[in-house]
Amino acid sequence: TRYLIGPRNAAPAERTDLYQHVRHERTGRVISLASSKLSNHLGGGTLAITRDGFLLVSKQGRLALLSAGLYAPAGSGSFDWSDASNAVTLADLIKRGLERELREECKFDREQVAQTIILGFGREMTRGGKPDFMGVTLVNAEAEPRIRIAEMGFIDQHHPIKLSAIDVPSLKAELEAIKVHEYWHASGALLVTIQLLIDAERSTHETILRFIHGDGVTAMERAGT
Numbered sequence: 001t002r003y004l005i006g007p008r009n010a011a012p013a014e015r016t017d018l019y020q021h022v023r024h025e026r027t028g029r030v031i032s033l034a035s036s037k038l039s040n041h042l043g044g045g046t047l048a049i050t051r052d053g054f055l056l057v058s059k060q061g062r063l064a065l066l067s068a069g070l071y072a073p074a075g076s077g078s079f080d081w082s083d084a085s086n087a088v089t090l091a092d093l094i095k096r097g098l099e100r101e102l103r104e105e106c107k108f109d110r111e112q113v114a115q116t117i118i119l120g121f122g123r124e125m126t127r128g129g130k131p132d133f134m135g136v137t138l139v140n141a142e143a144e145p146r147i148r149i150a151e152m153g154f155i156d157q158h159h160p161i162k163l164s165a166i167d168v169p170s171l172k173a174e175l176e177a178i179k180v181h182e183y184w185h186a187s188g189a190l191l192v193t194i195q196l197l198i199d200a201e202r203s204t205h206e207t208i209l210r211f212i213h214g215d216g217v218t219a220m221e222r223a224g225t
């Protein structure tokens with residue numbers, strides 16, 4: 001495996017191989033963040049679920065460095081120093097970074113973001129082992145996100161997918177069906193994040209159902225469905 005960096009259209013011979021900075025030469029294991037000589041710039045992506053029950057994903061534009069032409073989480077990118085402002089814990093920083101990316105890419109207002117649940121963590125090997133966090137964000141808005149002028153070319157369009165599940169098993173089955181249906185059009189980041197949501201704790205699924213259905217789902221949960 002090689003980890004080449006360089007200009008977008010450069011030939012392999014004109015790029016720099018970062019293998020020795022990503023994996024141990026002898027064992028091939030990924031170098032830990034503590035030992036890495038790369039920047040380890042934090043980032044990640046979050047799925048968005050709107051109040052009217054849509055899962056939002058974004059089709060990456062031709063200017064996107066990764067996954068151009070593929071669907072990705074609705075909010076994704078690298079964190080800014082401003083995300084660390086007044087953040088007390090690492091979880092605070094992660095949620096602020098994911099929510100800011102989502103607001104920027106979908107033109108949501110800060111007040112519309114209801115809650116972000118962190119789903120998992122991974123290393124982006126195509127970017128030198130970059131540490132990425134994955135989440136899902138509940139948004140008090142209908143599925144009519146817009147694209148900021150500054151994001152045009154990086155994002156082609158937002159794609160809403162209706163969620164009709166009324167209980168936890170049907171929600172998990174619906175997410176699994178979405179993953180299968182969109183497989184050939186989805187980025188690796190999107191597939192991983194959807195799988196993490198499928199595998200999340202039951203409380204996460206119940207929170208999503210209460211958010212998009214309200215008291216009706218709460219009543220069903222009390223009835224033991």
